[in-house]
Amino acid sequence: MKTNFRTYYLYLILFFLAGVIIIPLYVSVMGGFKHTGELRTNSLGLPIDWKFENYTSLLTNSDFWLFLWNSTVYAVGTTFFVVLFASMTAFVFAHVKFAANKFLYNYFLLGLMFPFATAILPLFLRVRDFGLLGTSWAVIIPQIAFGLGFSIILFRGFFRQMPKEIFEAAVCDGCSYTQFYFRFTLPLSTPILATVSVITLTGSWNNYLLPLIMINDESLYSWPMGIMVFRGEYFTDWGKILAYVSLTLVPAVVFFFTLQKYIVAGLTGGAVKE
C-alpha cells in the first residue's frame, strides 16, 4: 500500500514537471497560428481561427532561407575540419609515443577551461587582420579552434580503447601511421565520428555570440542573428515571431530524436567512463 502511495506522488511530480517543459513549447507552436487578438484572449487553447499566414510568409521569405543556408555552411564547414583535425591529433596522442605527447595533450585541454568570450576582441582583430571578415571563414575558423579541445578528448578516449592487436599487426605488415589512420582507425570509429559531428554541428548551428561579433554583412547572417533582427522588426507581433521560433524548433526536435543516441553519448561521454 505504502509503495503505491509513493508511486502516486512520484508520477504527480513527474507529470507536473513534464507539463512545465511541454506547455511553453506547445503554446509557442500554436501561437504561430493565432491572430494577435487571439493571442491575448486564448493563449492556452488550440487556435480558433487557424492563421497560416505567419508560417507561409516566412517559408516564402528568401532571407529566412538565406540565413538557414549560411548557418548550414558554418555548421558543415566547422564540423568537417573539427572532425578531421581533432581525430588526427587524437590519433597521435593515442598511438604515437613521443616526448611532448602528454604536454601537448594538456595544452589542448587548457583551451577547454576558458570561454571564448575572454578573448573575443583580440580574436576579432586577428580575424580582421587575416582579411577574413566578410567571409564565412570568419565564423568557421574560430569555431574550429574552440571546438578542438573537447573533440580531441572524445577521440583520444575512443582510440585508446581500440584493441592494440590491430595496430601491432598492421605495423608489422609494414603499414605506416598515415595508412593505419585512414585504413583502420577512421573506418572503425564511426560511433565517435558521429558523436563528435553531431555535437559540433549543433554547437555551431545554435551559436549566436560568435557570428554576432564576426559578421556585419546581412547576407552572411546566421539564423539566430536573423531571428533577433526579425524580433526587432515585429516587436509585439508575437504570432510572427512564434512562427519563426517554431520553424527552427521543429527541425531541432526531429534532429534530436533521430540522433539522440549520439548526442547523449557525447554529452555524457566524460561522465560514464571510469
Place this chain on the structure above:
Amino acid sequence: MRSAKFDALLSRYYTIIIFLIPALTIFTLFVVLPIGEAAYYSFFRWNGYGAPEKFVGLKNYEFLFKNRVFIMSLKNNFYIIAISLFVQLPFALLIALMISDKLRGAAFFRTVFFLPFILAEIVTALIWAYIYDGNYGLVAAIWGFFGAEAPFILGDKDWALLAILIVIFWKFFGIHMMIYIAGLQAISKEVLEAAKVDGAGPITTAFRIKIPMLIPTIKLSVFLSLLGSLQLFDIIMPLTGGGPSNVTHSMVSYLYYFGVMRMKVGFGSAVGVVIFLICLFIAIGYQRTLMRDDNENKF
C-alpha cells in the same frame, strides 16, 4: 647507411608533425594567442586601429571595479552560479534518482526533460520572452484568469533576474539529469542487489551507495555548470538585453555592450581578463580539490 629503424623513426616524426600541425596552428593562433593578447591590450586605451599606443596601466581595471553596472553583472554571475550549484544540480540529481529505476515511462520523462537542452538558447529565450509578456503571454493569461492586471516581469528591476534564472533552470536541468542518469547506469548491479539483500530501502541506497558512487559524475556536472554560468550571454539578449537599467547583465553581455559595440578594445579586454582569471581560479580549485583522485582520462 640508412637502416630500416631509422626510416621508421623518420616516418614517425613525419607523421607527428603532419598530423599535429593543423590543429596546433589553429588552436594557437585563435585560442591561445588571443588570450595572451587580451592581457596585453587591457593596459591600453585603444580602438583597434593602428598599434596600441596609449598605455594607461591599470586604469581600465580601476574603472571596471568602480563601475556599478559591472559590479552588478559580477553579482548576477555569482547568483547564477549559486542557483545552478545549490538548486539546479540537487534537483537534477533528485529527478535522475527518481526516474533511473525501473519506473514505467522513464524513457518518456527522460526525453521530455532533456528536450529544452537541445533548443538554441536564443530560441529558448524568445519562447520565454513570449511567456513573460504582460500583454499576450502565458503570464498575462494566468493573471487575467484571476482578473488581475499582469505585470511586465522582464521590465521590472526586482523580478527580471529571477525570470532569467527560471529560464536557465528550465533549459539546463535536463542535461545534468542526463549526466547523472549515465553515471547511475554505470553503477554495478551487484552492489545494488547486495544493498537490497541487506534490507536497504531506496532512500538509504540513494544516500549510502548511489550518491557516493556518483561523485566523479557530480564533479563533472559542477564543472560544466560553472563554466556555462560564466559564459551566459545568448539567454540574456532576447529576454532583457541587460535591462531594465542595466541590472541583468552577465559579464559577457556587459563585455558585449560596453567593450565590443563601442570598439573599446583595451577596456573590453580587461573585462575578458577578469572572466579569464575567474575561470583560472575555478580550474585550479577544480584540479586541486575535485580532480585529485580522478584518473587522467577524464577532464
